[in-house]
Each structure stands twice: as structure tokens, then as C-alpha cells.
Amino acid sequence: MLSRVADAIYWMCRYIERAENVARCIDVNHYLMMDMPEKGKGEWASLIRVTGDHQSFVERVGEATEENVIDFLTFDPENPNSILSCVRAARENARSIREVISSEMWEQINRFFLMVTNPQAKEDALETPHKFYEEVKMASHLFAGLCEGTLTHSEGWHFTQLGRFIERADKSSRILDVKYFILLPEPGFVGTPYDSIQWGAVLKSASALEMYRKRYNRISPASVVEFLVLDSEFPRAIHYCLLSAERAVHGINGTPQGTSTNEVERKLGKLRSDLDFAEVNEIIDFGLHEYLDGLQAKLNQVGSSIFNQYFALRPVQEPYGPKA
């Protein structure tokens, strides 16, 4: 497969997944805000910190009101990580590989784009946020389903999986981090009924509440962390994402699991095996935020090696030699 095409497939899926996760982050914040007593409100600023765009927000937008933050994260065309920018970038990538993806996938991205650029969308996002962000999530799910159901499961499909799961691993860690940032100014909440409400909201925004209850029944911080970081079966858990990404890489390379033939397999394999044997108490003792920070850094390294291995336009060094 052409490097440029693989690159476009990978980023198309990362951007769609990213748009979905921005919607989840906003959603969890809404939930938290609604159940908090008055003095805990006004934490929209922390949401910006979670997505990593704090500086650009302060410089360009200023005050972190609910409306400003929602607009910045959802519709701001100049914020490269806004939902609008993500869907637009996914569409531009898709447009350059229309002959590779299925027409159903292209049409869905198109519809998604029309949905977030609709003039009515801004009002919907403020008036009925839950409904609007739910639609964003569903548009992403539908796209993922179309990848699964209409694209041949060969190299290109493995790149869709790789993009999706690398992005999801990163963003699941950030959704957990929302909780950390929200709580930061009010340590007094820890262990109160609000605390379990908040953890419940985190689970809900990862679509994990029901699945969590089947396994643990009661909500406790350690179990929530264990579920969202270390579970190997729940599809938004970081461990699960890494397992899936690793499978995709071996699918791309045509190599068996448990071996490593290139940098991507090595880096991803090491990170995944860290999570194979990690225990939740170690994570909490180490500090959840610090642990997630480290994880995000390692994911970035995996991303760089994917770029170098598959996409980078390398200078020519005697390829396979000219054919006779």
C-alpha cells in the first residue's frame, strides 16, 4: 500500500475517533457540573487543560465560560482539535483516498461534516448538549461500523484499526484525567457522595457504566481506574486499545504476535506488556495523573515510530535495486 494512502487512512480514523472523544470529554463535564453543589461550578477551564490546548485558548479566546469552552472545543475552526476541525481533517484525508475506501465510508464522513457545519448546530450544542454530543458519538460509531463492514480486512483496514485504537488509548487516559483536574481545587470532595457521583460520570462518558457494574457492582476509585486502564476486554480500556493496536500492527506487517520485527512492534509491545502486569494499587501509589502523563508520552513515541516506519518519505537508499 502507498505510504501516503496508509497515512491518510490512519489519520482519517484518528480524527474521527478524536472528534468522538472531545464530545465525551464535554459530556462528562456537563454531568459533573449538573450534580455539583454551587461552589464546585465553573470548572470549564480545566476541560481545556485536559485536551492540551490551554495556551491557545487563553491567547485567542480568553475567559473560560461554558459557552466559550464549548464553542472552542466544538466549532472553533482555528482550534485544530475542535470537533469541527477533526471532522474536516478526516474528510480531507478521506477525499484523497476515495478510490481506496468504500463509498459508504465516504458518504458517512460527508454527512458527519454536514452535521457539524450546519448553522443550527451551535444552538443545539448549547441548548440540548446531551443530544448533540450523543449524535456526534453515534456518527463516529456508524463510521467505525462501516469500516468494519464495508472495507476488506487487509492492510488498509489494519491501518484504520491502528489509528482508531492509538487515538482512543490516548483519549481514554484524558477522560480519566478530567476527573483529576476537576477535583484538584476541591480536595475536600474526596470520599464524599459527590466523589462516587463523579466517578460514575467518568464511567458514563466512556460508555462504561453498565459494563463496569457487571464486573464490580460498587463504584470505587481504584476499581474505576482498574477498569478503564487495565481491563483487557472492555473496548475503551487503555489495555484493550493497546492489544488491538498491536494486533493491527502485526496484521500490517504479516508477522505473528509475540515477535518484533520493527520499531513499532517493539515500542507498542513493551507498552502493552507494561499494562499486562500492572496493578491498580501501583498506579494509585505512583499518582494517577503522573501515571497517565507517562502513558501519553509513550503513546506519542509509538505514534512517531508509526510515522517513521510507514509514512515518512524516506530518502532513497538502494531500494530493491532496479529490475533487469
Next chain:
Amino acid sequence: MDFSSYETDDFYDEIITPENEPRPSARKLVEKIHSLLDGEIERRQRSAEATLFDMGITFTIYQGDKSTDRIFPFDIIPRIIPSSEWVQIENGLKQRIHALNLFINDVYNEGKIFSDGVIPEDLVKSSQAFRKQCIGLQPPQGIWCHITGTDIIRHSDGEYYVLEDNLRSPSGVSYVLENRHVLKRTFPQVFQASGVRPVVDYPNKLLETLQHLGGGFEANPNVVVLTPGVYNSAYFEHSFLAQQMGIDLVEGRDLVVNDDHVFKRTTKGFEHVDVIYRRIDDDFLDPEVFRPESFLGVPGIFEAFRKGNVALANAPGAGIADDKAVYAYVPEIIKYYLGEDAILANVPTYICDRDKELKYVLEHLDELVVKAVNESGGYGMLVGPHSTEKERKEFAEKIRANPRNYIAQPTLALSRVPVIVDDHFEGRHVDLRPYILFGEEIYVLPGGLTRVALRKGSLVVNSSQGGGSKDTWVLHEDEPLG
């Protein structure tokens, strides 16, 4: 909707005779239209447009940071070509392409046509499409023009004339295939009854043509389509053809030349490329040989081509044969190489580079169509009868400044085909672009793109100037007269 009040206005109408009868080839279609309930034709037109939109057969208009997708306007009433007429077109095109290929090869090699005094050497070599880099070059299989789209019109005398030869990546064939796809849904019964020849085989034929080129050095050659990229207005077609042929669509940055061989960059390393259907103009193909500032092309690709390590379709330099001043000589070119008279006539053409003809052109600007020899898409032209005094004055200045750059032709009464206008039919002018492939043999796709000037009275069919398209039916057999 019916044709009872339809007027042909002294033009040749492809569907309806001046006596307001359907032509024999269109009888089944007209019967069907007359049998439909009120409003049904309009409904089918809307549904065809919706289908095109859903299929994503759109082009993108960029305005600032906003982009809009529009469909290429399409009218569901087909243009119908009887079998006997098609035989003439097909034979005429095969003859023409055969001769033009010999001409290009001669121009860049022995130049016999110059020494025999058939066409002036400086007229050819002063063309912007002449590529001195191609002198002495022998492309694989001796073929220069693998894919050609020739523009043909029918005049009010009922005869077909060649208007232009397009040997530089002619576009539009994807619309031929998509229009057919849509019309099969629109008039399924008429299709069977009329006996319409299929066009669906084109991608297959194109792939065979390209593979034939690589036959010299590879049993199963690696063929790719090279596009300038997603912002090119024909990008949809590049992508569509690559998809239909099941081969990679590459951009310049996907290719690299090493040791005079071309490779594509893949996730598993470099892969040798044998044949390139390039949709990038000569000028932008190789910054080392042509325009140095081009980012679209591939440095070193021309040298790989010259050494015979990669085949390019069409070959660089082939555009010399569609220079509009060279065009005027095509009947002589055919006679010279093949010893035959041209089966398809040329439109009489005045070459402004010749003093006498220049004088005539300047005196008759209000009757003539003047065209820049190197432009296409309806740009750089003056339609005399539809121009203002001021426009003619300005144009005369341009011609005097650079006569070599202009030719003129009488204003032709292009034939018409009915289009749907609100709740009735009106005649609109059309041309026809058949597609010709030169591989193991010369193949003419039975059909082509019928472009239609949708603005009332307009003679300019180009999509950039308010043109649309129609499906083109070539029939298996003629209907018996009577």
C-alpha cells in the same frame, strides 16, 4: 411533457426532425416520453440529479476557506447516434489517430514531413506544445498518443466535423460512465428496446492499453495513475479510473526515481513502477527537465522514460498534434502518411500567422470564432456573432500582438438536442467527445461525452462556462426507415 410545440429553429436536431417527427433512432425514446404521466419526466430528472449527488460525482468550488460540492449539470434526454453514422465517426477517428501518431513520431525524429514541404517546420517548432527534450525519442511500442478525446460537432448541413484533437490528458470519460449508470435507471425499458451499445468496458480497455505499453519489459506490469492531487478539478475522474482499474492512484510525492527507474513509496518499501497514466501536463511532469518550480511532478522521471525504463501515457511532447494551428493541416497529414482522404472533415480554419488570412480574420471578426492555439476549456476565445464592438477591438489587439497564437473558424451552427426547461423541452447546442485508445490496436469507445450549452442560444459547451452533459447512445443497428 411532449414535443408538440417543440421548435428546431433551422438547426439540425439530433432527436426531432424539422417536420416535428422523431428521428428513426429516437422513436422508442419519444414514444416512452409521450407515454409518461404529467410531471414524471421532471421527477426522473430530479431523481437522476439526486443519484449523481449521492454518488459523490461532484466537483468542488473553493471560495476562501469554504468549499461547496456541486454536480456537473446533467440532462436525462440522451443524444442518440444511429449505427451507420457511428461507423463513419469510428473509422474517421481511427484514421486520424493513426496519422497523428505517425506525425508526432516524425516531428521528433526524421522530420520527413518538413523536408517534403507538407507543413512548415517553424510553425510546428514554434508551438508551445513542442518539446525539444523529446527530439530523438522512441516511446515504448512506438505509441505517443494512447488516450485521445476528439471534439466533434455536427453542422446544420447534417455532417460531422472535427473541431479539436485533445491529446493532453483529455478528461470527461468518467462522466460518460456515470451518466450511463444513471440513465439505465432512468429509462430502463427504452435501453433494451433501442439496442444501445455498452460503454461499461472502458476501464478494462484502458487497463489493457496501459498494460500493453509495459509489455516490453514486464509480463505483469505495475501500472499507476498519476494525479496532480485532490485540488485538481478532474480529481474525481483520476480517482474513479484508478478505482475502476483496481490500480494505485499516486501523486508526485509518492514516486521517486533511483538509477533512472521509477519506484512508488509503500508501507513495505519501494516498488518498481512500469507504466504511468499521467494526468499531469508536460510542463509540470519533471522539474529537472520542464518547469523547475513544479512541485507536482517527479524529478528524474523524464530520464527514466527516455531510457525506456518507464512508459508514460500519453508520451511527453504528444501535445504537438493538438496545437490548433497544426490542426488546420490534419487533412494533409492524413494524406501524407496514409495516402487516404480524411474520413472526418475538418472545420475550415484561418491561421493568423499567415498574413493574408490574418487580414481576412481581422476584417470578419464579427462572423468568426477566434481561438488561442494553446488554450482549452472555452478560455481565450471570441465568438464573433455574440461579441460586442469593444470585445472585438480588444481581441484584435491581442491577435495583432501575437498572430501565431490565434486561429479563426466560421461560426458553426452546432446541432441541438432537447433539454428539459421547467415544464417543456427546448433545443440546446451540443458537441461530442468520443474517446480513443491506442494500444495493441486502435479502439473507439462506442459513445462519448455529449456536452450541452445549457444557456439558451449559447455555443460554448465547456463546464467552466455553463455547460452540462448528456448520455450518448450509439445504437447496435439502425431502425428501418418508414
